[in-house]
Amino acid sequence: MVIDLRLLREDPDRVRASQRARGEDVDLVDALLAADERRRSSGSRFDELRAEQKRLGRLIPRAEGDERAALLARAGELAAGVKAADAERDEADATAQELLLRLGNPVHPDVPVGGEDDYVVRETHGTIRDFDAEGFPALDHLELGTRLGAIDVERGAKVSGSRFYYLTGVGALLELALVNAAIARAVAAGFTPMLTPALVKPRAMEGTGFLGQAADDVYHLEKDDAYLVGTSEVPLAAYHMDEILPAERLPLRYAGFSPCFRREAGSYGKDTRGIFRVHQFDKVEMFCFVAPEEAEAEHERLLGWEKEWLTALELPFRVIDVASGDLGASATRKYDCEAWIPTQGKYRELTSASNCTEFQARRLRVRMREGKTTRPLATLNGTLCAVPRTIVALLENHQLAGGAVRVPEVLRPYLGGREVLEPGDHGSDPAAGATGS
């Protein structure tokens, strides 16, 4: 049973306050405490009866005649009692477990309280271009992508439905360039690159906190009782499931690359144009296992790597401290990097760094051993590069008059040296064209 209710028992008011800040059910806390109490009392009754049962079990084989009959009679009573206590404990366990799934990680005290719009802007970077001054109107990413032969949403919809797309020609090259550049940077920063499964068992999904409030957004394959991951955070967190890691091996840092699947339930009519919000995309994700006391510092480091990446892509962006009501279930605090999208006239989320403290580690039973003691560790995750959104930001921010797009220097080595993407480039190797071969 993957339950740890220590914080709840010790400081229920803090958990209540957290639920309130998240805009979630506060009564849940009392229901959980009640289930926990039932679980404990039936558990200790079970333990006592079982102890007596064991004692009898040792006497019976040696007893004879009337004595043996009496012992067997008592043992029969005990068996019934043990069974009842066991059933009651199981029921309380299941109830507690089910309630616990709906309880989010207690929010960090410095997190701004409120909903989606109550974030606090931490910092702003880069310069927003003034297209009026430059003398041409900014085209949106879909217009640019279509002209470049990079994005095909019509055929995506024809084949798979709305919110699906093809990346074609230089669009496909652009994704591969982004992924390669991002992985190279992560590796240089000390991350171990990982290609992860996209299909996981319920345990992994549940343990990372995606089957609570976020369950509607997850694809489930009923026939196999398997889930399509919405991020490689899931298989990365579960990678060390049920393991005890020596403290001296920490921090463990992984850079995962995987497709991500999201139902986008409840976002009808939102971002319907282009590839900003889609059902399937690829993403490079950073994931860290650290000692709990290191978690906040690691959170800052994750944010730092994200900022360096966006800066290297020459994108104007800002960092927000996400408000309590907009945190995922697993995060105690979350920083989003939002890039400026010229045609929308606003900043939009490109990356997100979450400190999950011990929330996921407890559920997945990932622990650290330090000397003699074993305790849960902390997990953190941060986007390095979510491909479609990054493409949106790149196309729009780096567009030139006439629909061409300047390639930031970091990506050029990964794009056959191209400095500009231009309509008519079908993605073949420019060097091959130049030599006429």
Place this chain on the structure above:
RNA sequence: GGAGGCUUCGCCUAGUCUGGUCUAUGGCGCCGCACUGCUAAUGCGGUUUGGGGUAACCCCCCAUCCCGGGUUCAAAUCCCGGAGCCUCCGCCA
């Protein structure tokens, strides 16, 4: 998809047929102590994990032999279901 074999406390392993001091054997590794110019060797002790009792330590209780059910007074052991690994066959990028 079909057939068979396997899964024991870090690793290896005894135990399962024939249910009951299994409170799970031994080896390796690891930790501590002793001995020893150093190292090595040797000896002794310790070494699954989770929950509970306790202010805490020692210690005590319960669970845990892949997981979940069942039979039984009693399950590592018997029965059913599932998972994982391996071998062979079929199919396949």
